[in-house]
Amino acid sequence: MEKHRYLIDINPNKLQKEYHDVIIIGSGIAGIYAAIKIPKEYDIVILTKKTLDVSNSALAQGGIAVSLNKDDSPNFHLRDTLYAGAGLCNERTVKVLVNEASENITSLCKLGVEFDRSQNGGLSLTREGAHSKNRIIHAGDITGKVVCDKLNSIVKTYHNIKIKETTFVLDILTENNICKGVIAYDENNSTFKLYLANVVVCATGGYGQLYAATTNPEVSTGDGVCFAYRAGAELMNLELVQFHPTAFYHPENKNFLISEAVRGEGALLKNIKGIRFMPEYHEFNELAPRDVVSRAIFEEMRKTDVEYVYLDITFKSKEYLERRFPNIYKTCLGYGVDMAKDYIPVAPVQHYCMGGIKTDEYGRTNITGFYSCGEAACNGIHGANRLASNSLLEGLVFGSRIGKEIPNILNNSLKKKDFTFRYETSRAPLNIDKQAIKKEIQEIMTKNAGIVRDRDGLLFAKKKVDVYSNLVEQMTNQCIDDFELQNYVLLSKLVLESALEREESRGAHFRSDFRETDDKKWRKNIIKKWG
Ligand SMILES: Cc1cc2nc3c(=O)[nH]c(=O)nc-3n(C[C@H](O)[C@H](O)[C@H](O)COP(=O)(O)OP(=O)(O)OC[C@H]3O[C@@H](n4cnc5c(N)ncnc54)[C@H](O)[C@@H]3O)c2cc1C
Known part of the structure; x- marks a missing residue:
């Protein structure tokens, strides 16, 4: 059992305090969108450990799942999500996800996010693994950046929202299972501070950095999941970690993602001998659920004793690939791989954490005043395997739900909280690498x-x-x-x-x-x- 409730000793009398209505931890899609959805009369602070633009969200390539086509419906989206989730999805929360998808996409469009459009002016829809319909909206192959850049530019104009960058949250402060705020470390001046509020929203993302090869950025160290645990929050299904089948494989770069949308556009997986293998493994071939494709690649790598397989999209023209996947095309070319002519070497790497802080459909945890959304949270929508492009959507739907719920939560709680508990231990510095x-x-x-x-x-x-x-x-x-x-x-x-x-x-x-x-x-x- 862990010994220490807090990462550092705390003497509230000696620490500077700052009061807000709501504290949001994390500046990915879930945190920023939640902040935007909170009515403007509330005073909010966003704490983020690097700069506003550093997150998994900003790296997302493929897109966001939403059933918009005439031949599609939230029910089909529900069915596909449950199928990929392999029996562990919470049907109630998945229904929330798929039913509230389109209103949140409309809201993003109204906020000015520009997704790719088809010739008839509607949102352009592509297909990804285990989706039975074309339902992935996208902005080139940098969907996350396009969405985050817009949301970040908006949030900076809100007078009720204060943004604190390079502010690392160590722990949430609790007394009698009530969350009262957080203790944070300002990297710029090496000081600790207490931020106090009636509501704390944890949107700190996943824990991909626990793995040597991951598509996740350095900030994804699972801090939120850990401080939730130290405070007594329930965590759920931590063992369920998703490996993306196709990260670029190069001695100098094994973390760059080759989006599932490339397979959505018809790319084929071939082993080192140039033989296509997915038909042997699953009826959906290259578009089988991610866990199936990753294991198939793993097996082919084992059989051929080579650390990668190939992705072949050479049947598409250079012009098409440059237009549809500008970022992927350019990055591969930088390593000497021309997607229009060469097979792309790929291998599976850690990508997403299905497990996290246990929440309900309103982002509530078992600690009063402590909420969570996005990849840090686990409300059962992904089950044992996340369906492609459901996680940006998760950030939007559940971030928005928390944001809209804030007036109700704050109406029922005392105006300002204080934290007086003193935490003292005897720990000593340790000189280790x-x-x-x-x-x-x-x-x-x-x-x-x-x-x-x-x-x-x-x-x-x-x-x-x-x-x-x-x-x-x-x-x-x-x-x-x-x-x-x-x-x-x-x-x-x-x-x-x-x-x-x-x-x-x-x-x-x-x-x-x-x-x-x-x-x-x-x-x-x-x-x-x-x-
Ligand atoms: C390369 C890549 C491509 C992807 N493509 C897609 C896609 O096409 N579609 C899709 O749906 N999903 C995609 N995903 C998954 C998706 O991007 C993430 O699951 C989602 O963005 C998570 O959003 P979030 O807001 O929960 O967390 P994040 O975006 O990870 O944000 C977490 C934030 O918390 C901050 N933080 C963490 N710890 C602390 C701390 N201790 N103190 C203060 N701040 C902290 C971080 O700095 C960061 O700002 C992709 C992921 C990657 C890595």
Whole structure:
């Protein structure tokens, strides 16, 4: 069991305090959109650990799923999401997601986000894996950047919203299971501060950085999931980690994503011998759910003893590819791969976390005043395997729900909260190579808690992480490196424990020692809670 409730000792009398109505942690799509949806009479602060524009959201390429076509409906979107989720979706929250998709896309368009349009002026719709209809709206192959740039430019004009960059949230402050604010570290002047509010929204994204190869940026270290856990929040299904089938494979770059939309436009997967293999694995071929495609590639790599396979879209013209995938085309070309002529070397890497802070359809956690949305949260919409392009949508739908709910929440709570609890421990500085430990954890996780897992590997990994956990337990945490290291250690332990517990294979969680899905025993969520 963890020893310390807070990452640092806290003496509220000695710390500067700042009061707001709402604190939003994270400046990805979920956090920023929630802020925009809160009525303007409320005073909001957004805390983000780097700059406003650094997030997973800004890197999203393919698009956002929404059923707009005449031949489509929220019911088809629901069916596809449930199918990909492999029996673990919460149908109630998925219904919210698909039914509220189009109103939020309309809202984005009204805010001025410019998606690609077809010749008739309607939003252009493409297909991605496991979608039965064309329902992915996009802005070239930089959808996330286009959406985030617009939302960021809007949020900066709101007088009721204060933005604090380079502000790392260590922990949420709680008394009697009521959230009262957060303690944060200002990287610029190396100071700690208490931010106090009646509502705290955690939109800190996922924990891709636990893995050596990931499409996620450096900020995705699962801080929010960890501070929620230390505060007593329930976490759900942490073992369910999605590996994207097609990251660019190059000795100098193994993290750049080749969007699923490339397969949506017809690209074929071929092994190193040039043989197409997906028809052997799934009836949907290259557009099977992500977990299926990733495992198929993993198997082909194993059979051929090569660390990649190929993606072939050479049947499309250079002009078409440059227009449809300008960013991907340019990036590949920078590494000497011309998509119009060459096969693209690809391999699966960590991409998305289905697990996170357990929430309901209004983003509520089990801690009063503490909410979560986006990738940090887990309300069951993705089940055991996220359907492509459902996560930007998740940020919009559930961010918006929290935003709109704020007046009701604040009407029912006292105006200002204070935090007087003093937290003192005896910890001591420790001279260790923190970067080296983080790197080793990433490698251990990739090897043992990756696409294919088994009990021996998971136990081996847990033993290793336990050693680090004991080592850093009594360490004084002074800077971001320390805070993140503590979170790496805590979260990798929780992911490994959950992966050991789920003795079956389901969606993205594949156990080579329990290859079957066991609905009788395991069609249920795994909850982790401190204490
Ligand atoms: C390369 C790539 C392509 C993708 N393509 C698509 C796509 O086409 N469609 C789709 O639906 N999804 C896609 N995804 C997934 C999707 O982008 C993410 O799941 C989604 O953007 C998550 O949004 P979020 O707001 O929850 O978190 P994020 O966008 O990750 O934002 C989290 C924010 O929290 C901040 N933060 C974290 N910890 C702290 C802390 N301790 N203190 C303060 N701030 C903190 C971060 O700095 C960041 O600003 C893609 C992901 C990647 C990486």
